[in-house]
Amino acid sequence: MNEQQLRGLFVPVVAPFLPDGELDLDSYRHYVGSLLKEDIQGIVVHGTTGESPAVSWEEARLLFDVAREAMGDAALPILIGTGTNDTRETVRRTEDARRFGADGALVVVPYYSRPTQAGILEHFRHAAAAGLPVVVYEIPSRTGVRLTPETAMSILSLDGVIGMKDSTGDIRLLRELNRLGNVKPVLCGDDSLLLPMLSEGSAGGILASANAYTGRFLEVLSLMKENRTEDAAARFEELLPYIRLVFRESNPSPVKWLLAREGRIACDRTRLPLVGISEGLKLELEGYRSVLSGS
Numbered sequence: 001m002n003e004q005q006l007r008g009l010f011v012p013v014v015a016p017f018l019p020d021g022e023l024d025l026d027s028y029r030h031y032v033g034s035l036l037k038e039d040i041q042g043i044v045v046h047g048t049t050g051e052s053p054a055v056s057w058e059e060a061r062l063l064f065d066v067a068r069e070a071m072g073d074a075a076l077p078i079l080i081g082t083g084t085n086d087t088r089e090t091v092r093r094t095e096d097a098r099r100f101g102a103d104g105a106l107v108v109v110p111y112y113s114r115p116t117q118a119g120i121l122e123h124f125r126h127a128a129a130a131g132l133p134v135v136v137y138e139i140p141s142r143t144g145v146r147l148t149p150e151t152a153m154s155i156l157s158l159d160g161v162i163g164m165k166d167s168t169g170d171i172r173l174l175r176e177l178n179r180l181g182n183v184k185p186v187l188c189g190d191d192s193l194l195l196p197m198l199s200e201g202s203a204g205g206i207l208a209s210a211n212a213y214t215g216r217f218l219e220v221l222s223l224m225k226e227n228r229t230e231d232a233a234a235r236f237e238e239l240l241p242y243i244r245l246v247f248r249e250s251n252p253s254p255v256k257w258l259l260a261r262e263g264r265i266a267c268d269r270t271r272l273p274l275v276g277i278s279e280g281l282k283l284e285l286e287g288y289r290s291v292l293s294g295s
C-alpha cells in the first residue's frame with residue numbers, strides 16, 4: 001500500500017460477538033460483504049471500533065483473514081491495528097501483519113506510559129522499520145499524550161510511514177503540518193470534524209460512524225472533491241446530529257447496535273468493560289434512522 005491509496009473513506013470495522021462473547025465470524029463475513037456494496041477505499045481491522053483492547057492478537061489475525069476472504073476480488077486495502085504501548089510488541093505485531101498479508105498497519109501513539117516526544121519518535125522509528133506501511137494514529141484523548149507538530153512532522157518524514165489518522169479533535173495539527181510542508185496524507189479520525197478537515201486539505205477519513213449511511217459520507221467526500229463546498233456542507237449538516245449520537249456513549253456500542261438493528265450483524269454484544277447502549281440512545285438513533293433512511 002502506498003500514500004496514494006491512503007485517501008477517501010476507510011471504514012473501521014467492528015468485531016461482532018455471539019451472545020456468549022465469542023467472535024461471530026458468520027456475521028462478520030456478511031457485514032464486511034455489506035460494506036463492499038459502497039465505493040469505500042478500504043477498511044481497518046482491530047482499531048478502536050474493533051474493540052482492540054478486548055480482542056486478542058490471534059483473534060485479530062482471524063478477523064483479518066475472514067475480511068480478506070469476504071472481499072473476494074474486491075481486494076481493497078486492509079489496515080490492521082498493530083499499535084500497543086510496548087514498542088517490542090508493536091514491532092512483533094507489525095512484522096506478523098506483514099507476513100500474513102496486511103496492506104498497512106495503524107499504529108497508535110503509545111498510550112498510558114506517557115513517553116516523551118523523543119520516546120514516541122523512537123517508537124515509530126522501530127515500527128516503521130518492520131517493513132509494513134505505517135499509518136500513525138494520533139488520539140490524545142485516549143493516549144494521554146499529544147504529539148507536537150514538530151514530532152508529528154518527524155514521524156511523518158520516516159520512510160515506511162505513509163500518513164496519519166488525526167483524531168486530535170481540532171484542525172490545528174493539520175494546519176501546522178501543512179505549514180511545515182507535510183505532503184503525506186492526513187485522514188480525519190474525528191467524525192464530526194470531517195468537513196472542516198477536508199477543507200483544510202485532509203485526504204479523507206477513517207470514520208466509525210460511516211459504518212451506517214456509508215453512501216452519505218461518500219457523497220460528502222465526492223462533493224468536496226468537486227469543490228461543491230456548499231452542497232457538501234448541507235449534506236454534512238444532515239449527518240452531524242447522527243454523528244453526535246453515535247459518540248454519545250462509548251464507541252463502538254452505538255455502531256454495533258445500529259448494525260444489529262439493520263440486520264448486518266446478529267447481535268450488538270460488546271466485551272466488558274464496554275456495555276450495550278442505553279434505552280434513551282436507542283430511541284434517538286431510531287429517530288435518526290427514519291430521518292436518514294427516508295430522505
Ligand SMILES: O=C(O)C1=N[C@H](C(=O)O)C[C@H](O)C1
Binds near residue numbers: 047190206208
Ligand atoms: O476505530 C477507529 O479507527 C476509530 N476510532 C475512533 C474512536 O473510537 O475514538 C473514532 C473514529 O471514528 C474511528
